[in-house]
Amino acid sequence: MTFAVILVAIVIISVLFHFLSPWQATPLASNWGSIDTIITITVVTTAIFFIAIVVFMAYCVYKYQADPERRSEYKPENKKLEWWLIGVTTVAICGLLAPGLVVYDDFVHVPSNAVEFEAVGEQWRWSYRLPGADQKFGRSSVSRMDEINTFGLDPDDANGQDDILVAGNQMHLLVNQPTKVLLRSKDVLHDFYVPQFRAKMDLIPGQITYFWFTPTVPGTFEILCAEYCGIGHYNMRGQIVVDTASDYQQWLSEQITFAQVLTGGTVEGLVEQGQLLASSRGCLACHSINGGPSLGPGWLDLFGAKESLVDGSEVLVDADYLIESIVDPAAKIVAGYPPVMVAYQFSDEQLESLVAYIESLSSESAEPSNKQPVEE
């Protein structure tokens, strides 16, 4: 009796939980409402089977509980009943599979009016590329990647010259424009996932994968990495900003092309060189520059501050400390951060520019006494 009651209670509580749960899908912001519809169909169908089977179990446990006066029925088979059950199950399965495959057919067929952009993943950050005016991406390969040419484009490929390169974590898209995402990884597996868009796809080094969607709601959406990619996986953040037409054009006009990157390869000014290095060598993957959460200590207002180390001591963040932390990260570990950074090799000029860049991120300009040795 108790067991039967508990079985029924499990069914009732599960159903109530489904309707009362504050944890439901995020508001849809793409064309993939059809996927939500299939999920609803699946929830309803599986709930019917769940309720029917558990309630029937509860009935049996209650009705046929042990009784020394009674014997169970001896009827080892009932072919007719079994074939009926197989039939009903098959129909239900087809009811899930058929509409699912119809929607999947849409998912694998990219509409001809879709525009393309490329999302490039690396441990643990995102960057993006647009094909530019000619609508053709230039050739790219890992072997060409360096501090300047972070996308590994072929400088001799005319198609690549007008490619627009977006080095930050934020990408803009045009609302209601069918969009095909080409996915490329520099290092390990990643996955491009925006919960509100529903769709996702892995990035695989050595090949280019894709999927498509149409963003339907203007706004800012988070990109998550959904394929485990190492210790920084949980913090591989990006943003998609879905713009109206005028905002999008405004943003687009501010972006730089590959040709501009090539000619501007020798950047004037220490701070600018440091900024370029920090972004191209992946520093910004783990060190945020806007005060946001990050795997290592953030750089905003870091210079001139005091940091607590794991051994309990304190250290003033100056040029010497920063340089030591770059070339020998294990020497001083800041409390609260995992000791995961690998040692980097930079020339003295590069180190100087990185320090200058980090210093420029401190709102109160640092003491002259701190600044002096850097500029020597």
Add this chain to the structure above:
Amino acid sequence: MAYVDDAEHEELHEPTSFYAKYVWSQDHKVIAIQYSLTAIAVGLVALVLSGMMRMQIGFPGSIDMDSTGYYQAMTMHGMIMVIYLLTALFLGGFGNYLIPLMVGARDMVFPFVNMLSYWFYLVSVLVLIASFFVPGGPTGAGWTLYPPQAITAGTPGSEWGIILMLVSLIIFIIAATMGGLNYVTTVLQARTHGMTMFRLPLTVWGIFVATILALLAFPALFVSGIMMLLDQTIGTSFFMPEMMQFGTQLDHTGGSPILFQHLFWFFGHPEVYIVALPAFGLVSDLISVHARRSIFGYRMMVWAIVAIGVLSFVVWAHHMYVSGMNPYFGFFFATTTLVIAVPTALKVYNWVLTLWRGNIHLTVPMLFSLAFIVTFLVGGLTGLFLGNVVVDIPLSDTYFVVAHFHMVMGVAPILVVFGAIYHWYPKITGRMLHDGIGQLHFWITFLGTYLIYFPMHYLGFLGMPRRYYAYEDYQFIPDSAQSLNAFITVVAIAVGISQLLFLYNLVYSLFKGKPSGGNPWRANSLEWLTPDTPPKHGNWGESMPVVHRWAYDYGVPEAELDYVPQTISADQVPVHESDLDE
């Protein structure tokens, strides 16, 4: 049945020294206990690791665990539970103990190889545990060990941990192969007089088909393990493309990461059924015995096991719908995956129909069996979400997947393990497990695991990605999700600690348990009919049992008692098997 005739006349050569009897034993029953205790011990390590992970998720920062430690715990928890606990326990533990007894054999057909199987297994476990103590610690690549990250610097244990992991797996596969060849040969060759294939208990069928799957699937993992070892140690590029590592080019070129995924899941999906099919078999027998009713649709149950086994080899890429493989594969694998739901559903129906018009004794083994049905039902139905390719696209890599696979191949098989231990413990030790402690252990485990995993599906609907060390400052995740995670952690810790009840019961009852007699559940299958309990070396004493009927004659109208053991001849109680063909 030449083997049986030989077995009847062979001298038993019972070992006399302590070492020969309990350590270097070739007796399947001792080997089964060695396998089981080792598996449970290493399973406890994995349980503690899951508790540490849950503390970090539910109460971030509450224990001293950085993301490196988190991912190492996650990896080792998954790998230990799937391979070193469940696979070893079902095949090496239950398979070893029950197959010879249930088919009426004196032992496995290759006892020496059987012994080697255990010792290889033990070495594989020791190598695995050793990885906790090497520089860099154990691998944190996730239990799927996907390259390139498994062997590149951004992943914990990418130098030594991964090597020990792969070596351990390779040794485990050697052990599983030696054991597996034994189980299959014993079922085919060593059945006693009258024990036809269609009189075998479903336990034997489940383990038999699961073992065949293991023999066919593990080689895929074996070769991929060796290929990855070569990539890691001598710099080949089987799975390694041209790629960067923190801003510098690596020397690899031309390899295919996705090739590993195909090889892994060609093993990995059958692996699900290597765990599930023995559980299906065991639970069928528990339900039939404790409902005092013949298992409903025995032959359909056998064919369902075989069909699931065959189909399990053509569904692997449903783990890879968003992996970047050719998207057209999705149509094929979604179809095969949903087809496999039909024989699986049939098994659920037949378990429930065995209860119908039965005479149900809610013993502890029966409680665990019924809890298995509920849990497996939830896990099976959520499989219809993830198998249907387009539904998988939003849900894959979220907590929905975590909830699904824990329900279907974590909790459900473990509930069967508990039920089966409560059921067969009297045969193994001659004493009953304590009923009150068993009931308490059951209720905490069943309701607790449901409270952990049912709500977790909804975090998946929300889109919370799995394998995240922390969820700080993600806009789309409401604060209430953290409350749910804290709740899940509290329940998980309680369920984890309550397993001490079970361990205590195992030890307590060994000395203080009520003596059980040879057949406390009044069951029909041969293992309950041994002349001694616990069975002695050689199992059957002087003469081998002769089988006259199937194992499910409960409630036969003509019989005096409500059960008719398999050795009762047709003269004493009519055999109804011929009725089945109508």
